Amino acid sequence: MHTNPKAAKPDKKKRRWRRILLRTIAILVGVVALFFLIVFATDRIATRVEASKIEPYGQKVSVDGKNMNLLIRGKGPETVVLLPGYGTAVPARDFEFLLQELEKDYRVIAVEPFGYGLSDETDKERTTANIVEEIHEAVHQVGADRYVLMGHSIAGLYGVDYVQKYRDEVIAFAGIDTSVPTQGGMDAELPAGFFGFLKESGLLRLTLKLNGDPYEALGYDKHMSEQIRLITYRVSNNSTLRNEMTHIAGNFRDAREANAQFPADLPLILFVNEDDDAQPNWIELHKEQAAHAEKSQMLLMHGGHYLHHQNSPEIAAAFKAFMSEIGE
Known part of the structure; x- marks a missing residue:
């Protein structure tokens, strides 16, 4: 062959x-x-x-056998309970500029819900009802029985439920570009699994590092900015926050189906970002909220979703004037 x-x-x-x-x-x-x-x-x-290297701040209170961190500033006769938006890793420090303004006239309790800042994580489902109950228990333990509820972003959603349950305690609600139960785009399930991969693989740290330090650019001193960075690396996208993410669509749906809204007799002041392109009817939604209240005020501001980063003096001044007008 x-x-x-x-x-x-x-x-x-x-x-x-x-x-x-x-x-x-x-x-x-x-x-x-x-x-x-x-x-x-x-x-x-x-x-x-x-x-x-992480330095403690605030005080811990026990809720459901876990420690929740609260930062209390100021000694005014009235109390403001300050709630963060979803995913703000270090709420008490994120509100620093606003705390500096509010503490001149009020006792301010900045709450770090479970999974945030120096608070513990929890295995309890992050439903609106559970989050609200935990926050209420925490502020009750530090002697707050009459107060203004002030919050950023998703605190607007949780705040409606909170006020409905504890109306006799809440004097007024102040929203900083807060969520509205009827806003669009909240039905989609968010990719918690993907964010879990980023967290567990270490890629999240790399991503945060490459994005630079937003707080130093805002005017935070170098030491506090570094502390925020260290805590952010530790808590961002942790299992508690990812669980909250999986409940966001359901929490909005439940509020919408229940036609949840602030009681008409609750004084309401809303600080609204007038540059929101993601929600074309953002301003209109807040106008409707304000119109439902017997005593209300809505102020449009530039500065992005985190209005308190650049507008804290204006927010505090308008809030103080509003409280005087309603006799509180």
């Missing part, structure tokens, strides 16, 4: 290219695996090292 040497050469070339391709793929897979291993190890080591 005779073999054709010309036919054998292409086979050898194919095998050689196949080996090169497989080797290249193996190298690429190895490089990617090594990258993830380095990112993962760096995150775990850094988390342990940074734990000793």
Whole structure:
């Protein structure tokens, strides 16, 4: 039998290219695996090292066997309970500029719900009812029985439920670009699994690091900015916050189906971002909220969703004037 040497050469070339391709793929897979291993190890080591650098602030109260952190500032005759928006990693520090203004006239309790700031995490489902009950128990333990509820973002959703349950305690509600139960786009399920992967793999730390420090750019001193950064690395997208994320659509749906709204006799002041392109009817939604209240005021402001980062003096002054007008 005779073999054709010309036919054998292409086979050898194919095998050689196949080996090169497989080797290249193996190298690429190895490089990617090594990258993830380095990112993962760096995150775990850094988390342990940074734990000793985080400085405590505020005071802890026990709720359902867990510790919730509250930062209390000011000694005024009236109390303001300050609630954060979803995902704000270090609420008590995020509100720093607003705290500086409000503490001149009020006793202010900045609440860090479970999963946020220096508070513990919890396995309890992050339904509106559970979150509201926990916050109420925490502020009750520090002697708050009559107060203004002031909140940012999703605190507007939780705030409606809170006021309906504890109307006899809440003097007024002040919203800082707060969510409205009827706002659009809240039916979609959010990718909690993807954010869990970012957290557990260490990629979240890398992403946060690459994005730079937003707080230093806002005018926070270097030390506080660094403390916020360390806590943010630790708590962002933790299991408690991811659980809250999975409940956001349901929490909005439940409020919408119940036609939940603030009681008409509750004084209401709303600070609204007038540059919100994501919600075309954002201003109209808040106008409707304000119109439902017997005593209300709505102020439009520039400054993005976190209005208190740039407008704290204006927010505090308008709030104080509003409280004087309603006789509180």
